Amino acid sequence: MSLLVVGLSHRSAPVSVLERASLAADTQAKLLQDTLAAEPATEAAVLATCNRIELYADVDKFHAGVAELSTLLAQHSGVGLEELTPYLYVHYEDRAVHHLFSVACGLDSMVVGEGQILGQIKDALARGQELHTAGRLLNDLFQQALRVGKRAHSETGIDRAGQSLVTFGLQQLAAGADPALWAGGKRALVIGAGSMSSLAAATLARTGVAEIVVANRTRARADRLVEILQQGDDTAVRARAVEMSAVGDELTRADIVVSCTGSTGLVLTADALADALGVTLDAAPEAPAVTAHAPAPDDVDQHAAWVENGSAASAAHAGPATPRRVTVPAQSTGPVRLALLDLAMPRDIDGAAHRIDGVRLVDIESLAEASADAPMAADVDRVRTIVSDEVAAFGAAQRAAHVAPTVVALRTMAADVVAGEIARLDGRLPDLDEKQRAEITQTVRRVVDKLLHAPTVRVKQLASEPGGAGYADALRELFDLDPQTVAAVSRADLNDPNRGRS
Numbered sequence: 001m002s003l004l005v006v007g008l009s010h011r012s013a014p015v016s017v018l019e020r021a022s023l024a025a026d027t028q029a030k031l032l033q034d035t036l037a038a039e040p041a042t043e044a045a046v047l048a049t050c051n052r053i054e055l056y057a058d059v060d061k062f063h064a065g066v067a068e069l070s071t072l073l074a075q076h077s078g079v080g081l082e083e084l085t086p087y088l089y090v091h092y093e094d095r096a097v098h099h100l101f102s103v104a105c106g107l108d109s110m111v112v113g114e115g116q117i118l119g120q121i122k123d124a125l126a127r128g129q130e131l132h133t134a135g136r137l138l139n140d141l142f143q144q145a146l147r148v149g150k151r152a153h154s155e156t157g158i159d160r161a162g163q164s165l166v167t168f169g170l171q172q173l174a175a176g177a178d179p180a181l182w183a184g185g186k187r188a189l190v191i192g193a194g195s196m197s198s199l200a201a202a203t204l205a206r207t208g209v210a211e212i213v214v215a216n217r218t219r220a221r222a223d224r225l226v227e228i229l230q231q232g233d234d235t236a237v238r239a240r241a242v243e244m245s246a247v248g249d250e251l252t253r254a255d256i257v258v259s260c261t262g263s264t265g266l267v268l269t270a271d272a273l274a275d276a277l278g279v280t281l282d283a284a285p286e287a288p289a290v291t292a293h294a295p296a297p298d299d300v301d302q303h304a305a306w307v308e309n310g311s312a313a314s315a316a317h318a319g320p321a322t323p324r325r326v327t328v329p330a331q332s333t334g335p336v337r338l339a340l341l342d343l344a345m346p347r348d349i350d351g352a353a354h355r356i357d358g359v360r361l362v363d364i365e366s367l368a369e370a371s372a373d374a375p376m377a378a379d380v381d382r383v384r385t386i387v388s389d390e391v392a393a394f395g396a397a398q399r400a401a402h403v404a405p406t407v408v409a410l411r412t413m414a415a416d417v418v419a420g421e422i423a424r425l426d427g428r429l430p431d432l433d434e435k436q437r438a439e440i441t442q443t444v445r446r447v448v449d450k451l452l453h454a455p456t457v458r459v460k461q462l463a464s465e466p467g468g469a470g471y472a473d474a475l476r477e478l479f480d481l482d483p484q485t486v487a488a489v490s491r492a493d494l495n496d497p498n499r500g501r502s
Helices: 015-021 025-037 062-077 081-087 094-104 116-130 136-155 165-174 179-183 195-207 219-231 244-251 270-277 300-306 310-316 351-355 364-371 379-428 434-463 470-478 483-494
Strands: 002-009 041-049 052-059 089-092 187-191 211-215 238-242 256-259 289-292 324-327 338-342 359-362
Touching: 002 015, 002 062, 002 094, 015 052, 015 062, 015 081, 015 364, 025 041, 025 052, 025 062, 025 116, 041 062, 041 116, 041 136, 052 062, 052 094, 052 136, 062 081, 089 094, 094 116, 094 136, 094 379, 116 136, 116 195, 136 379, 165 179, 165 195, 165 256, 165 338, 165 359, 165 364, 179 195, 187 195, 187 244, 195 211, 195 219, 195 256, 211 219, 211 244, 219 238, 238 244, 244 270, 270 338, 270 351, 351 359, 359 364, 379 434, 379 470, 434 470
Parallel strands: 187 211, 187 256, 211 238, 256 338, 338 359
Antiparallel strands: 002 052, 002 089, 041 052, 289 324
């Protein structure tokens, strides 16, 4: 079996495609179940965030696996396979491990070094465990990814290379001013009470806003977030919770709005924002269209050949991605009366808010453009070294683990042989006393252990090296081990409830 990941992210796809391809929680569960039901996959996990959707699987057939995972992503995202294919990337074996470890360290984030991705990886693992779609390989992989990410943040200054999306977004809203000075004394409205909204509220509180109002569809969660804000020792912010129906009224009093909900439609329309500000929403001025090139995703040309769909293959084989025309609306000019930060995917705030006088809008797409030119810290190179070292260590551990059931089966067979011979000795020498029998048994066991020690230790060492997977097969062949016995050892190890806990 081999590790395969098929996905798309802000690096390979425009925000408009990521919005349409976003997966709700129940859709993710169905995707995992359908992936496991597909013939090439025996394990599956999905990592879905505001700027990436990745499907991980343990597959026995590479080309069939790529085709199946691509098709499943298209089916569950609602974006046609032919349209989705040019934006998909594929990673396999060590490259797939390297990719996830890089993601965990924040190297592949929209804002380099942000740490929220670790929580999202943890959630992806928990979902796979809950649905029993993550087996030994993916459990090991995601557990190690979490450890690698924590190591990168603790041993390097990767945090200085970038900030969380919230902090970076506030910097963009401040337009070059000190965010603390810019936000000090302002009223903030936070829409949503999930992890990102909670982070936004906490960041705003530390920045020095005077008041935070939290609106959420589930009032209890909004109340809980307010309670947490008021218990903070490092802030003195006023906080209160409101129903979602009160958002319109709160907009008339707010200076800053941060929205991040799981809604599939707009939470704030341009008309609602214009009404809150008491202005008229005029027809949008015609903005010049600029040409933007979508980044070429890894392995796109190969992927086109792998997807067993003629039209999809033709689309991906058409050469470099065709430049896409992107309409970039101009921001309103004049003093900013309402600053909007949209961290949702799909977006919560109508993009037409750009053309309302007195409104400044920063969303996922504009954050991606702004972060593209952000300076890279020297620590990034250190993190890349950590990732490379950890990928090599993970591969060695996996190869060594592959041979372990065979070694256990060999030692089990040897123990059975010793037990059988001692039983025969009992039949031939029934007058042996217990002390003599114990001494003979111990001697025979020591002889067997010494004979097996060197080859079993050596085979583990050899198996951990690149290309060492065949040593387990050689061991089974040389000692005529029953494959069913080896498989039983593997299943017992996989079902160990204490395995992989950290």
